[in-house]
Amino acid sequence: MVSPASDPVANFRSIAKRFDRRWFWLLPLLAGAVLIAPKIISKPAAETSAPVEVLPVQTQILDPASEYQVERTYTGEITARRSSELGFEQAGTLVKVLVEEGDTVAAGDPIARLDTRSLQTQRQQLEAQRRQALARAQELQRGPRQEDIAAAAAAVQDLQAQVDLARLQQQRRENLYAQGAISQEERDEKAFNASALENRLSQAQSQLDELKAGTRVEQVNAQDAEVDQIDASLSSVDVSLSKSTIYAPFDGRVSQRLIDEGTVVGAGQAVVRLVEGEALEARIGVPANQADAIAPGSPQTVEVNGQFFSATVTALLPELDETSQTVTVVLALPAEAQPTIGATARLILQDQQSETGYWLPTTALVAGDRGLWSAYVLTEPEEPAADGHRVARREVEVLYTEGDRAFVRGLLQPGEEVVTSGTHRIVPGQLVQNQN
Template identity: 50%
Template sequence: MKRSFDLIFSLNIMSTSQIPHQNSNHKASSEFSERPRKKLGKYFYLLVGIGGAGLVLLFARPILTSSSNSPTAETTARILPVDTIAVEPVDSYQVSRIYTGEIAALRTSNLGFSRSGEIEQVLVEEGDRVTAGQPLAKLDIRNLETQRQQLIAEKARAQAQLAELQRGARQEDIDAAIAGVRDLEQQLKLQEQQRQRREFLYEQGAISKEELDEFSFGEGALQARLNQAKSNLAELENGTRWEQVAAQQATVQQLEASIADLDVTIDKSTLKAPFDGIVATRELDEGTVANAGQSVIRLIENAAPEARVGMPNQVINELEIGSTQTLKLGSQTYKATVASILPEVNANTRTQVVVFNLDRSAIPQINPGQTVRLELTEEINTEGYWLPTDALNQGIRGLWTCYVLSESEDTENYQVKQHSVEIIHQQGDRVLVRGTLQPGDKIVANGTHRLVPGQQVKPLEVMSNK
């Protein structure tokens, strides 16, 4: 290197010594100025080339000297430190599946009267808990009670007439009819004797034809009256006809039906709770004239709310009626009991509806139609190994690869071999795989993008794969 610098220095002196002095004549100066320019250009390129070669030798000398002094430096630089994981086989894994449903509509009724009228009493306040059949409000029923009393009186009169028809005529009426018949018979007999005498007198010429006719027609009138009296007597003796009894019975039944209908109207004048519930709203007060069907009280059912969740048939087969599950509504969780499994299968989703009964304490926090979620854990039997996702590289044909440590000639270091694996299930930042791995194999846990098959590595730490 020193020789290179000496050569450059001597060439510079030579080129400088050939430059003429300024006091030479013009012709010589002209010739000289033309030649040195060409020579200087050649010398310039020569100097640059020599200087570059010198620099290369200057920087290459330490490297060559170092390489010659440390023959294993390159091998040492290629050994990479890696984190490893010791794999252990498993024979199953758990999968959490979430099924979505909704809260079934709780019974909510806007209760009102079936007829119009003035509200006499409201018996409950908002927030009161009531039971089925408990009176909630009443209408004024004074006019209905008056109508009922009138119908009761008419029914009593009709029943008396029916009893009279069923018992028949009294003996006194029959005796009176018999006496009437006998009286007419005697009058008719007297009339016949008088007619016979008038006929004799007419034959003798003592009376006229007109007088004879008067007695003849009088006898016929008495005979008609006698026949009528005998018919009345026979009717009294035979009793009342069944048709009359039946007609009177129908009259009594009609009055009874009218009273029953009025009783229903009176009963509906009292508003009653159709089911156990909580009074949500009291919309009308005493003294208000309510129309038929107008809402007076809004009642919400106070019963265990239901949740309905659609689930596949294979999952339903593992549920038992009466078993307890955990349902999630928003950020809250509630205990629920499997109440029933509906038999119909949804044609679109191929699921069946499972009905869950929630605890009553959930009533204030839930609303009909609210989304509910059920999370179930399923155990799947299959063999494999858990690996971190960072330990995998994408291979070909849908497979993945990982690096397994194998012993090398250097007992402190290892070589890596590439193994193909198939992903069975992914869970967070780890995957379950199967392939050519063996129990206890040490797998490179991360940084696999830096490795190539056969590369030497040094394990830093054995990580856990749980």
């Protein structure tokens, strides 16, 4: 007898019976799959693809402009309207400096002094000479006294008597000489004495006549001139005394003290530096082509240390700065502006540029190759009922930027809508939806 395990036919039949019972329920599913497979395969590919993404964006309608203003800034410094390095007009020893650095002084206040002892002595001598000359002038103006006239007349009479006696003696000597009683020397001696007395008499008579006639005008004038000369010398000394003190020429502040007491200073040597503290101005270099548009008296905006002031143009210097080749514009700051002297000042000018273009926010600009820029504009919808727009790329040139906007020109048309947000997610042909 053969066992079932050793009979192959019996084994196959047993396996077939088990398969039929286990997989019989799958037969209807397999049949259904065979029937619907052709329909699935025959559907269009579009029905199986993912839906197209429509990006929401913000836009701006292009409005052309025929010009734009460029803000230009030029740099200079704050200066005092007046500043001076003060010194003496004459040499001398500095004995006193009356101010310190930072002190405020008013016009006319003394600042420093020289030693004036020698000048004071010279003045005293001149005063004594003046008193003497003035007394002589007064005497001449009053004329001679009667006592002087009487004394002069007495002197003339005395000399006349002496002359008469001398002539008589001379005559006697002539007779004696003719008789040979005396020598020629004795005769000549008496003749000489008579002649000398006659000269003295003539001089005394002239003095008497002068006294009787009174003082001559020329003498009075000469003495007056001597008094005037002494007065001029006194005035010169007084000028030297006044120049021995430095006085403030204007209201201001002492910015530097350059020399101390005890120094022998030369004429013109600076002792202190004084700057006018109230009236400040800005001196700013501007290119010549820009300076032509600046009129004296016009208001301009000046920025100093973050503060903005309305300054007034007081002058445009006629010569170009040799270093910068610019025109120096001088602007007076308002009284309330008190920046530090030497601080940096900036002049802000608006330069009008005539150019047709469009103002766009910088978010609308897309960087391109080789430094070029572009913007995206909306095109007309493909279908009237479509919810979105395709975007097209337009090349633009950036002419000027101001804060968060730029002035551009390029292949843009008035009335077009430019995408202003989300440009980093957009490519040409992208479908977008305007969210304005």
